[in-house]
Amino acid sequence: MNKSSLVLYNCLKALPFLRAVAYVGALEQHIFFQKARKKKLEIFKRAEKYVKEHRQRVRQEIQLKREARKAGNFYVPDEARLAFVIRIRGINQMHPRPRKVLQLFRLRQINNGVFIKLNKATLQMLRIVEPYVAWGYPSMKTVHDLIYKRGYAKINGRRIPITDNSIVESALGKCDIICMEDLVHHIFNVGPYFKRATNFLWPFKLNNPSGGWTKKTNHFVEGGDFGNREDQINALLKKMI
Template identity: 35%
Template sequence: MSDKYAVPNKLPGKTVSVLAHRKRRILQDKATIEQKKALKTKRISGLKKHHKFRRPESFVMSYLKAERTAKRMKRTIVRNNLLDTNDASKTNEKLLLVMRHAGKKIFDETTNKIFKTLNMPYRQNAVFLKNNKEAQILLKVIEPFVVYGYPSLNIIRELMFKRGFARINGKKTPIQSNALVEEHLGDKGIICLEDIIHEIYTVGPNFDAVKEFLCTFMLSPPRDGWKNKVSVSYKRGGEYGDRGGDINELIMRCL
């Protein structure tokens, strides 16, 4: 037994029971330990409650941002006359490469649904689209959050070889052989990776089947960062929106 609970080395004024003295010291130590645990628990719970606290302004700002986004979409549709389906002269069956570069958290539900439809749930996601009327409407609505343009054949090849993955049974699978391509797209006459690249570049009849076979491309942030303000359109000296052929230089910096 440790000397911690021993009787003090002095003559007591009255008869002292060794066991009673030892028991009292043990109880005192237990009470001290319990008190420290209680204080620690109270302090931790207080910290948790502090982190859960949110200022009322944070809720208001969410609704304000969603309302501003909805109003911007309405203005864009009216200004560009996007609902006029009779004007087919603006429809261009070229290939578009679209990359989401902004909007880590978007409060507008319509914008979130469009990104979900395009399989672009996160920033730095990139997809190929047909440049038709439907794509133009969607891109005008989500334009502040994306950059897009016409990719070159070299950029398509670089994307496929460096960031290309297939979706097999709902799982992201690397394309390690042409046998994998032939197994899933052979009935469409596509038997190798070069056939996929050709089908995408020419926007061929099996473009949708190839898109369904491929996963969304996950790119890196541009090397040396963004050169201009991401909240300003490319036509006005910023970053977002239609870049035409200049999209190729940006994608090379993201690979």
């Protein structure tokens, strides 16, 4: 058998193996795309569900306000459970106590912002640092815009851009948070894994508000900047995102 015949013989002999390798490769690729498609559909369904839930809640609140007005009463909404807190002042002449609270809140720099679960303890802490922060109750849209436009993940102590849902799933999948919409929904509703979800996010680095600050040494109710501005925090954040 000459050299060319031997090469042809060896190629023909290897053909079944090569076909098997190609088949396995094609099968693995098919399974990968099927899983990706299934995951994409699941994420879409979750997002759709969250939008419906939020719209229903808004409609219900509007209806309750109307009914209260007709009865000559005032509608009192449930107490806020979520706050967004922004550091607005530096450390000059700061007492150690508020400095420690700012560290616990992870507000180490001016214009850093974080989500906080409101309870007796955190409200007390907010009173301690009130002259150094602006805070209030973010809307669903504000939470969404913050996470999508300014959100970074904290992975092994590093600030990582959240480029796709796999980053969220790898860190929070055990909490059934597998995508950005899950993260938004969980934080806005102060879900059972709120602490893990917020610790996954690096403290937000925001811009100075367009038009600048008014007067950082005055309370918001006095025409200044610091303190609780309730739902008016949304207008401020719109200028800072």
